[in-house]
Amino acid sequence: MSLEMKVPSVGESISEVTVSQWMKNDGDHVEMDEVICELESDKATFEVSAEIEGVLKLKVGAGDTVEIGGLLCVIEASIEIKEADNS
Helix, strand or coil: CEEEEECCCCCCCCCEEEEEEECCCCCCEECCCCEEEEEECCCCEEEEECCCCEEEEECCCCCCEEECCCEEEEEEECCCCCCCCCC
16 A cells, blocks of 8 residues: 655645655655655745655655645555464
């Protein structure tokens, strides 16, 4: 399972934000609710937190401008499959 993380609505008059920095790198493991990036608008700075635990796949880079609702990254969910012990 994967989850697309999109730019949240941060105010009525804001139509785009800039990714000021990523706290994690592409391919890093992230925990649910861990801050993964900071977004800046002309009015404020906002943090974006991971909505699930998994592996981060970046879709935009630091310094990129992204519209509200635009794709920031995808998190590939961590699923551990335990095999039955057949010994």
